[in-house]
Amino acid sequence: MRTTVLCTSALAALCLLAPASAAAPAAPAAQATVASPASPASPATPAAAARSAPPQPRLGRCGPGELCLWAKPGFTGTRHVHELSGIDIESCVPLPAAAGAQALANRTGRPVTAYQSAECAETGEFETYPGGGTWVPQTPYRVRAFKVWEN
Missing domain, CATH: 2.60.20.10 (Crystallins)
Structure with a gap:
């Protein structure tokens, strides 16, 4: 099952959380859509979600057009x-x-x-x-x- 998450440029970094040791990727200037696997259960707290969520891949380099x-x-x-x-x-x-x-x-x-x-x-x-x-x-x-x- 896939889910689609729509992210504005201001929220793109939050939608694509990388491990704390990795540098945050530059957010695309346009609205971004990221497809990711659905999670069957939600942890009780945001901190628990951050610990249990698999790391998201960093955006690849791709220019406008x-x-x-x-x-x-x-x-x-x-x-x-x-x-x-x-x-x-x-x-x-x-x-x-x-x-x-x-x-x-x-x-x-x-x-x-x-x-x-x-x-x-x-x-x-x-x-x-x-x-x-x-x-x-x-x-x-x-x-x-x-x-x-x-x-």
Whole structure:
């Protein structure tokens, strides 16, 4: 089960708490959406929640107008960057055959659909992410292609 948490730039640091020893990431200027696993039970106090919650991954580096895809979860591994200016709108963009993505950030300002299929076939899994600043530390499947849509 996945939950979506909407964070404004002022609250992004709180939504993406890192361990106390890690430096806080810079919050994106736009509204950010972070997908994370749901918690079956809530601890009684905020302090207990902070101790029992797994550490959240730090946001990966992805600039405005970019779609960034990482090979491994948690914004790690090889990063592929696609700029909005170099993408054909509503066209299927396959990732290199040996590549695939398990984390993504959509900062294009447009909705992006990520596909399990390298041909953008809807017979496999697919999901559309808003373009105002969506950060997905782990996709529910290996992304092999994407489409950018008009607003």
